[in-house]
Amino acid sequence: MKNFLALLLTLFLGFLIVATLGNNNFFPAYGDVDVTTRVSQKYIDRNVNGGSEEVIYGQATNLESGPANTITAIVADYRSFDTLGEVTVLFVSSLGVALLLGGAKQKRLELNFKPNFMLKVGSRALFGIILMTGVYIAIHGHLTPGGGFPGGTMIASSVLLLYLADDEFRAKLKGFKMLESAAGSAYVLIGLAGLIFGGYFLVNLLDNGVLGNLLSAGMIPIIYVLIGLKVGSEISGIIDNFLTEEGV
Amino acid sequence: MLQYAAIVLIMLGLYGLLTQRNIIKIIISLNILEIGLNLFIVSVGFVTDGLAPIFTSINNSNHLLFVDPLPQALVLTAIVIGVGTTALGLALAKKIYQKYGTFEIDEMGEE
Amino acid sequence: MTLISIIEIVVSVLLIVLAFLAINSKTLIKSVMFLSSLSMLAVIAFVLMKSPDVAITEAVIGSGLVTSLFVFTLLAVRKADKKI
Numbered sequence: 374m375k376n377f378l379a380l381l382l383t384l385f386l387g388f389l390i391v392a393t394l395g396n397n398n399f400f401p402a403y404g405d406v407d408v409t410t411r412v413s414q415k416y417i418d419r420n421v422n423g424g425s426e427e428v429i430y431g432q433a434t435n436l437e438s439g440p441a442n443t444i445t446a447i448v449a450d451y452r453s454f455d456t457l458g459e460v461t462v463l464f465v466s467s468l469g470v471a472l473l474l475g476g477a478k479q480k481r482l483e484l485n486f487k488p489n490f491m492l493k494v495g496s497r498a499l500f501g502i503i504l505m506t507g508v509y510i511a512i513h514g515h516l517t518p519g520g521g522f523p524g525g526t527m528i529a530s531s532v533l534l535l536y537l538a539d540d541e542f543r544a545k546l547k548g549f550k551m552l553e554s555a556a557g558s559a560y561v562l563i564g565l566a567g568l569i570f571g572g573y574f575l576v577n578l579l580d581n582g583v584l585g586n587l588l589s590a591g592m593i594p595i596i597y598v599l600i601g602l603k604v605g606s607e608i609s610g611i612i613d614n615f616l617t618e619e620g621v
Numbered sequence: 622m623l624q625y626a627a628i629v630l631i632m633l634g635l636y637g638l639l640t641q642r643n644i645i646k647i648i649i650s651l652n653i654l655e656i657g658l659n660l661f662i663v664s665v666g667f668v669t670d671g672l673a674p675i676f677t678s679i680n681n682s683n684h685l686l687f688v689d690p691l692p693q694a695l696v697l698t699a700i701v702i703g704v705g706t707t708a709l710g711l712a713l714a715k716k717i718y719q720k721y722g723t724f725e726i727d728e729m730g731e732e
Numbered sequence: 733m734t735l736i737s738i739i740e741i742v743v744s745v746l747l748i749v750l751a752f753l754a755i756n757s758k759t760l761i762k763s764v765m766f767l768s769s770l771s772m773l774a775v776i777a778f779v780l781m782k783s784p785d786v787a788i789t790e791a792v793i794g795s796g797l798v799t800s801l802f803v804f805t806l807l808a809v810r811k812a813d814k815k816i
Contacts, residue, residue, distance in 0.1 A: 379639035383632045390628050403624050404669035406689060413666075413691045417674065418683050430681035443674040443687070444785045447694040459698045466705030470712045482808060510788070518675065518784035522701050523792045530796040584676060604701075608797065611708050615715075615804040622737075623777055626744035630751055637755040645760050645805070649767050652798065653751050656774050659790070663781050673782045693783045700789050707798055711805045718809050 416447055430585045439581030439590030440515035448520070449593045453575045457560065460603065464557060467607045470614050479617040481541060488540055496538035503531035511601030515590045521597040525604025532609040536616055544613060549606040556603035560596065624664045630657025644717065644724050648710045655703040659696045666692040740780060747773050760806060768799040 394400050401407075408414055415421050419428055419437045426433055430441065438446040448456055510517075511524025535542050564575040571578055582589035634654025641647050666689030672680050674690040714724070721729045747770065754766035771794030778787040 376640050379636055382639070383636045386635065387628060387632045390631070391625075394624070400665065403622075403664060404667055406666065406668050408668060408671075408687065408689050411689065411691075413689045416690060417687055428676065428683040430676045430678055441676040442785075443676075443690045444694050444697070447690060448697060452694065455698060459701055462702050463705050466709045469709045473712045473716055482811070484807065484811065518673075519788050520697075520785065522697065523789045526789075526792045526797060530792065533796065533800060585678075612800070612804075614712070615801060615808075618808070622740050622744050623781065626747045626777075629748050633748075633751045633755060641755070643760070645802070646755065646763060649754060649763050649802075652767060653754065653770065656770065657751075659786070660774060660777055663778060663783055663786060667781045671782060673784055675784075688782045693786050696783075696786050697789055700786070700793060704793050704797060708801060711801050715805050715808060718812065724809075 416451065417443055419446070421451060428584065431583065433584045435581050436584060437581075438577070439584065440593055441585045441589075442515055442518065442520075444518075445515045445520055445590075445593060445597075449514075449596055450577060450590075453564075453596075456600070457564070457575070460557060460560065460600065463604065463607055467553075467611055470611050474614040474617075476619060478620065480620045481543065482616050482618050488538055493539045496534055500531050500535055503534065504528060507531065507601070507605070511597055512594060513587075514597040515593050516585065516587070521600030522604055524597075525601040526608060528601065528605035529608035529612065532605075533612055536612060543617075544609055546610065546613060549609055553603050553606040553610070556599045556606075559599050560603075563592065563596065563599075624661065627657050627660035627664060630654075631661065633657075642725050642727060644714045644726065648707060648714065651710070652703070652707060655699070659699055662692045662696050662699070666690075736780070743773055743777055743780070747777070761803075764799065764802045764806070767802070768795065771795065771798070 408417075417428075419426075422437060426436060428436065438450045440446045440450070507524050507527030507530070509524075510519040510527060511521055514520035514524070532544055535544075567576040567578055568574045577591040577593070579591040581591050631654060634650050634652075634657055637650030638647060638654065641650060668686060668688050671686050671688040674687045674693070676683075717729075718724060723729065750766050750770045750773065754763050754770060757763050757766065771790065775787050775791045775794070778790060
């Protein structure tokens with residue numbers, strides 16, 4: 374009986390979603406959107422507060438928001454307060470996992486199969502390549518797709534590789550926890566410095582250079598490097614909490 | 622076509638969330654619901670024959686036809702929050718197994 | 733029917749079939765593997781909708797992180813079963 378009621382409820386929800394999809398103002402047909410009538414055109418033109426330059430790659434100087442990647446300009450400059458909320462959600466979930474699964478006197482989870490010796494040695498080479506790719510994606514967030522969040526997760530993936538390939542490896546957790554707290558506090562301190570010196574919380578204090586250079590977009594590469602370090606060390610902490618158990 | 626597949630994924634995820642008995646299957650249904658929701662939000666901003674919203678040396682002016690960038694920025698945040706939720710849910714499931722010895726919610730018994 | 737629309741239809745059908753199999757399979761490890769491949773197909777769908785940022789984020793998180801967390805939970809449960 375309960376299954377039948379659940380089926381009716383989901384069919385009703387599906388019918389509601391499909392019925393509102395038929396062409397009205399909020400949901401035009403798939404692909405027929407006119408972007409110039411939405412607020413997103415102002416984000417593309419870098420024109421939210423009255424900036425009035427033509428946006429040309431390689432020539433436009435000191436725009437309202439500097440990155441060449443429009444999504445970075447939205448996530449780290451126009452709506453940077455939402456990114457602060459996301460960093461807080463990750464911090465709270467990592468805190469919850471550490472409270473539930475942590476404890477004193479832990480050792481690695483003992484399993485039946487032991488990895489091979491060649492696997493232990495050969496994975497060190499791959500660790501360097503994955504780490505460098507993660508750092509590259511985190512630093513170039515304002516020019517290429519990616520940014521702080523996938524870059525930090527790739528750094529954590531390299532640590533995950535070392536955990537999987539070696540049976541007795543444990544990362545230096547004290548260093549990771551201090552790095553995570555330092556990077557998270559630095560983000561809030563940058564926001565407060567923007568409030569004191571610029572008038573708004575998290576305003577961009579440095580100069581936005583030429584659109585498309587590596588050293589452009591003011592403080593946004595610095596913010597993305599901080600976010601990458603914070604996410605990487607957080608997720609490494611979560612992986613270590615999952616792979617350890619009580620004991621000496 | 623991708624929009625309708627996303628709606629069916631939302632319905633399947635919600636059905637699994639309401640009727641499954643195993644805690645791991647409930648967390649898997651929550652993940653399916655979140656994948657469907659992210660696909661649906663990104664599909665609201667798609668423009669046929671549009672370009673990806675990044676200025677490069679080839680697409681170098683703001684008068685070209687770009688895809689809507691605002692839903693993509695919101696979905697970027699939503700994916701990371703989904704990871705946080707899944708990690709906390711799995712930690713809770715591990716502690717539940719240590720205390721009760723089973724994953725089925727019918728056999729857990731009283732306090 | 734261009735090539736892109738054929739790929740769209742194939743990806744959509746595979747998404748629905750894999751989600752149905754992930755909910756209704758008998759063992760837990762098979763459900764986790766179907767979830768991982770569902771995430772990979774969602775990356776292809778994001779690329780078809782011209783959004784590279786979302787595709788990179790979902791690829792790294794869906795394949796590297798969520799699957800490994802599920803497998804670590806099931807591994808600890810299997811070890812607790814065998815010991816007792």
